[in-house]
Amino acid sequence: MATVIKNVLIVYAHQDSLSFNAALKNAAVKTLESQGYKVTVIDLYAQHFEPRATRSDITGELSDAKKFSYMQEVGTAFKEDRLSHDIKIEMEKLKEADLVIFQFPLYWFSMPAILKGWVDRVFANGFAFNYAKAQIYDTGLMSGKKAMLSLTTGGPETLYTNKGLNGDMNIILWPMQYGILRFVGFDVLKAQVSYAPAMAADTKRKSMLDNWTTRLKDIAKEKPLEFIPIENFDY
């Protein structure tokens, strides 16, 4: 069954409100709100989000006081409602979202650490997936929701082809689109890649913003990327 999108969550990772990432985020807020969606923005740097996965993420006693396993302790703490307050707040936002947009500049062929830390800590064992109950990929706990990456690069598009210096952008996106978004069950919409805004002429930047706005107007109708269904694998 197709998700009806009502609430959109934008997880935004840029330091500066005059950046091109900020412009893309602002364009998304404006366009989506004018379409009647409720939009929530998580401004990671502004809220000084904690990226480190540590003992402090669990309040109260550990289930194993001798050896600290982050995955296991978080699983138990989630069940017993003992995760730290800052993680619980982010989980509430995620629960309400029908579509999640990650807006970030590509850092080292991946997400900036502050955003990676949001994933590491918020997509917790028991909340976003449950390996023991086989709730991963198609049956991940975010299934029914949609998600997508919207990223900018320093390098131009020609470098990100299968014959280009940096290699195919699809390979760079794979760990994030499959290993993160699909793993927890999201239907993944095609990534929006805005290449090299800093090198572009102002007209080109305007057209990248327009492309994004135009796409978002019909986002509810988009078909997600296709992945091989989990029942085709032995595991």
Add this chain to the structure above:
Amino acid sequence: MATVIKNVLIVYAHQDSLSFNAALKNAAVKTLESQGYKVTVIDLYAQHFEPRATRSDITGELSDAKKFSYMQEVGTAFKEDRLSHDIKIEMEKLKEADLVIFQFPLYWFSMPAILKGWVDRVFANGFAFNYAKAQIYDTGLMSGKKAMLSLTTGGPETLYTNKGLNGDMNIILWPMQYGILRFVGFDVLKAQVSYAPAMAADTKRKSMLDNWTTRLKDIAKEKPLEFIPIENFDY
């Protein structure tokens, strides 16, 4: 010319000293020291390393007070020796290293955020690479040094093949091995992947530790991975 390895730097990202990652790190320290290498360990969680790339990384005035570009400000601050003290300390360790080993558990098909933040902040513009001077990949500023990933997983090896549920491990490693290590000029040694230590029998874990130790004894003789030389690309 082949690098003579004298100093090894281990960048280690695990919360617990009784973990399998700690055991791999300890085995490396012991083996390498007994071979006569000088070994330095960066224990990221113990030193509560800051992963966020922010304005605080630059001391003194910004070159553009109106719009903050992290890449540009870091480039200027590096030249003028105005990077924050914690980044400069890490850079000193990197400068002395002939071989860098990254020891970490796979988090979401990538590095834990604390380690990603070490890369984001320490592999700074002007220090690790210089895009303007075409000092990237083969001519990156870390060239002459070697680096490698040593990682552990939760999932077993069978899931990480090209027909497995998680897909080929080489694709998962690509952004890190090519986009990070090779980008700054390291000769990249094959990754050491210790699969699913938590699911393994104790004998299997012992043999994974032995494999690592055995490999490290001859690490100086290993040939790096081959990448297409940069002069074969237009960019």
